[in-house]
Amino acid sequence: MVAAGPPNKKHLTPSQIESRLERVLLSVQKPGRYVGGELNITVKDWDAVSTHIALVFPDLYDLGISNLGLKILYDQVNQRSDSLAERAYAPWLDMEQVMREHAIPLYSLESKHALADFDIIGFTLPYETLYTNTLNLLDLSGIPLFSVDRQADHPLVIAGGHACFNPEPMHAFIDAFVIGEGEEVIHELIATHQSWKRSGSDRPELLETLAGIQGIYIPALYQPRYDQDGLVSEVERLSPKAPRQIVKRLVGKLPSPPTRFIVPNIEVVHDRAPVEIMRGCTRGCRFCHAGMITRPVRERSVEEVVNTIGSVIHSTGFQEISLMSLSSSDYTHVLELVSAIHQRFSQERLTISLPSLRIETVSVDLMERLGDRRGSGFTLAPEAATERMRSIINKPIPDEQIVATASAAYEHGWTTVKLYFMIGHPAETLEDVEAITSLCNRIMTEGRKRIGGRARVHVSVGTFVPKAHTPFQWVACDTPEMVEAKQDLLKKKLRDRNIKLTWTALEDTLLEAWLSRGDRHLSQVIYSAWSLGARFDAWQDQQRRSVWADAFAIHQIDPYFYSHRRRGLDETLPWEHISTGIRKAYLIQDYQKSLAGETRNDCREQCYACGILPHFAELRRQNPGDAWMCPQVTSPSRAGASQVQ
Numbered sequence: 001m002v003a004a005g006p007p008n009k010k011h012l013t014p015s016q017i018e019s020r021l022e023r024v025l026l027s028v029q030k031p032g033r034y035v036g037g038e039l040n041i042t043v044k045d046w047d048a049v050s051t052h053i054a055l056v057f058p059d060l061y062d063l064g065i066s067n068l069g070l071k072i073l074y075d076q077v078n079q080r081s082d083s084l085a086e087r088a089y090a091p092w093l094d095m096e097q098v099m100r101e102h103a104i105p106l107y108s109l110e111s112k113h114a115l116a117d118f119d120i121i122g123f124t125l126p127y128e129t130l131y132t133n134t135l136n137l138l139d140l141s142g143i144p145l146f147s148v149d150r151q152a153d154h155p156l157v158i159a160g161g162h163a164c165f166n167p168e169p170m171h172a173f174i175d176a177f178v179i180g181e182g183e184e185v186i187h188e189l190i191a192t193h194q195s196w197k198r199s200g201s202d203r204p205e206l207l208e209t210l211a212g213i214q215g216i217y218i219p220a221l222y223q224p225r226y227d228q229d230g231l232v233s234e235v236e237r238l239s240p241k242a243p244r245q246i247v248k249r250l251v252g253k254l255p256s257p258p259t260r261f262i263v264p265n266i267e268v269v270h271d272r273a274p275v276e277i278m279r280g281c282t283r284g285c286r287f288c289h290a291g292m293i294t295r296p297v298r299e300r301s302v303e304e305v306v307n308t309i310g311s312v313i314h315s316t317g318f319q320e321i322s323l324m325s326l327s328s329s330d331y332t333h334v335l336e337l338v339s340a341i342h343q344r345f346s347q348e349r350l351t352i353s354l355p356s357l358r359i360e361t362v363s364v365d366l367m368e369r370l371g372d373r374r375g376s377g378f379t380l381a382p383e384a385a386t387e388r389m390r391s392i393i394n395k396p397i398p399d400e401q402i403v404a405t406a407s408a409a410y411e412h413g414w415t416t417v418k419l420y421f422m423i424g425h426p427a428e429t430l431e432d433v434e435a436i437t438s439l440c441n442r443i444m445t446e447g448r449k450r451i452g453g454r455a456r457v458h459v460s461v462g463t464f465v466p467k468a469h470t471p472f473q474w475v476a477c478d479t480p481e482m483v484e485a486k487q488d489l490l491k492k493k494l495r496d497r498n499i500k501l502t503w504t505a506l507e508d509t510l511l512e513a514w515l516s517r518g519d520r521h522l523s524q525v526i527y528s529a530w531s532l533g534a535r536f537d538a539w540q541d542q543q544r545r546s547v548w549a550d551a552f553a554i555h556q557i558d559p560y561f562y563s564h565r566r567r568g569l570d571e572t573l574p575w576e577h578i579s580t581g582i583r584k585a586y587l588i589q590d591y592q593k594s595l596a597g598e599t600r601n602d603c604r605e606q607c608y609a610c611g612i613l614p615h616f617a618e619l620r621r622q623n624p625g626d627a628w629m630c631p632q633v634t635s636p637s638r639a640g641a642s643q644v645q
C-alpha cells in the first residue's frame with residue numbers, strides 16, 4: 001500500500017519548489033529528468049498570459065520527451081501570446097518517494113510551478129497502461145482524483161491520445177476528453193476556458209460549453225444504463241447540450257510541423273527528431289487501431305518535409321531524423337522524397353529512418369539510399385506467417401515476397417533481418433503459428449546463401465489485443481492457456497542458433513486487453529489498483545499482476561468479461577457514442593469478410609465508403625484534390641447529404 005494522500009495541501013511557489021528540489025535531487029537516479037532547462041524550451045512570463053497549460057506525459061521523461069503529440073501541442077499553445085504550455089512527466093519511483101517525503105508537488109519543468117497552479121492539465125494517453133500513472137500524477141499534484149470532487153478553482157483536467165477513443169474506463173478522472181487530432185481543438189478549448197474565467201460561472205457551466213465543441217467528450221454529461229447481463233443497454237444524455245455522438249476531430253490539412261524540438265540533456269530512449277510525413281493509412285489491416293482511427297490519409301509535400309528537416313537540424317543539432325507515418329511506402333512521393341533528402345543533406349552526417357516500410361524489395365533500395373545503419377537490422381512486419389492468416393487480418397502479402405525482400409536485405413549488406421509477428425489473431429490455429437517457424441527458417445536459409453554464417457534472424461512475437469473501433473472489436477482474446485501453448489510451440493521449434501526469438505509476456509497483454517475494451521465499471525478497478533500500488537504498468541519489471549487481480553476482486557468484476565468474451569454484433573459497445581467517422585456497418589462487414597478469408601484492397605485504389613466522407617464532407621470540400629487520399633466530394637452539405645464521385 002502506498003501513500004495515497006496528496007503531498008501538499010497548499011501550493012508551493014516555484015522558488016519554494018526549487019529550493020526543496022536542490023536538497024533532494026542528488027539523492028535520486030538521473031536527476032536530469034527533473035530539472036528542465038533543455039535547449040529550445042519556452043519559458044514565458046507567467047503573469048503576462050491568461051491561460052496556463054501543463055502538458056503531461058504520464059510516463060518517465062526518458063520516454064515522454066519523444067512523444068510527437070505533446071511536441072505539437074507545446075508548439076501550438078506557445079505560439080499564442082495569451083497562453084503558455086509547460087511540461088511534466090512521471091517521476092520514477094525513487095523520485096516519487098522523495099517528493100512525497102519532502103512534500104514536493106508535481107511541478108512543471110519550465111517554471112517549476114505546481115501543477116495545481118495551472119488552468120488546464122492535459123494528459124497524453126497513447127496507451128492504456130498509463131492509467132494508473134495518470135492517477136498518481138493527479139495525486140502528486142494535490143488535485144482531487146475524481147472529476148466530481150473538483151471545484152471551480154481546480155485545473156480543468158483533459159486527456160487526448162489514441163487510448164481515449166475508448167474513454168470510458170477513465171471517465172471518472174478526466175473532465176474532458178479530446179477525441180482525435182488536437183491542433184485546432186486546443187485553441188477552441190483555450191478560448192472557451194478564457195470566456196468562462198471572465199464570466200465567473202461555475203464548473204458545470206464550463207463543461208457544458210465545452211461539450212458543444214466537436215471532438216470534446218464530457219463524460220459527466222452521459223450516463224450508461226446496463227442490462228442484467230452487465231451489457232450497455234443505452235447511453236443516456238444528461239444535458240441537452242451533450243451531443244448524441246461525439247465525432248472525432250481532424251484537421252483538413254496538416255499544419256506546419258514543429259521544428260524547434262526540445263533537446264534533452266540526458267540520454268533518452270529515442271534520441272532523434274520525428275518529422276511527420278503523412279497521417280492516416282489506407283491499408284485497412286483489421287487488427288490496427290491506429291489505421292482505423294486516424295483516417296483519412298493526408299500527406300505533406302516533399303518540399304515541406306525537406307525544409308522541415310533542414311530547420312530541425314539547424315535548431316536542434318539532431319543527427320537522426322525519423323520520418324513518421326503509419327506506412328511510409330504508401331507516402332505518394334516516397335522516391336522523390338528520398339532523392340530530395342539525399343541531394344540536400346548528402347554532406348551532413350545525418351541518419352534518416354523511414355519506419356513501417358512495405359514488404360517489397362524496393363524498400364531495401366529506399367533504406368539503402370537513406371544510408372540506413374546496417375547495424376540496426378532490416379525490419380519486416382508480416383504479422384502472420386500463412387497467407388490464409390494474412391487474408392484474415394487483411395495484410396495480404398505472398399510468402400515469396402517476404403522471402404525475396406529478406407533476401408535482398410542480406411544481399412545489400414544487412415546481416416540481421418528483424419521479423420515482427422503476432423499470435424492470437426482471430427481464427428488462428430497451431431498450424432498458423434508453426435508456420436512462423438517455417439518462414440523464419442526459410443529466411444535464415446536465404447541469409448546463409450547470401451552472406452553465410454553472419455546471417456541472423458530476430459523474431460519478435462507479440463500477442464494480439466483486439467481494440468475498440470476496429471473490425472476485430474467483437475472477438476475474444478486467446479485464452480492464457482492457448483497463448484502459452486503457442487509460445488511454447490515457437491520456443492520448441494525455433495532452434496537455429498542464429499535465430500533469436502523474443503515474445504511478449506502474457507501479463508503484458510492481459511492488462512491492455514482488460515482496459516482497452518472496458519466500460520465505466522473499470523474506473524473503480526483502476527482506482528483500487530492504483531491505491532494498492534500499481535504504477536508504471538507498461539514497464540515489465542513493475543507489473544503487479546496480483547494487485548490488478550485484487551482490484552478486480554474488490555469490485556467483484558471478472559476481468560475476462562472484457563478480454564475473453566466474444567461480443568454479439570448487435571451489442572451496444574461501451575464506446576459507441578464516440579465516433580471515429582467509420583460506420584459500424586462497415587466494421588461489421590469487414591469483420592464478416594475476415595471470417596470468410598476475404599481481403600479488401602488499399603482504399604486508395606477503391607473507396608469502400610467507410611463513413612469518413614459523409615462525416616467530414618465539408619472539410620474534404622475545403623481541401624480538394626490530392627490533399628486527402630479519399631475521393632472528392634461534390635454537392636456537400638452540412639446536413640450530410642454528400643455525394644461521392
Ligand code: SF4
Pocket residue numbers: 282295296297603604606607608609610611612613629630631
Ligand atoms: S472514405 Fe473511402 S478512401 Fe476514404 S478512408 Fe474511407 S474507404 Fe478509404
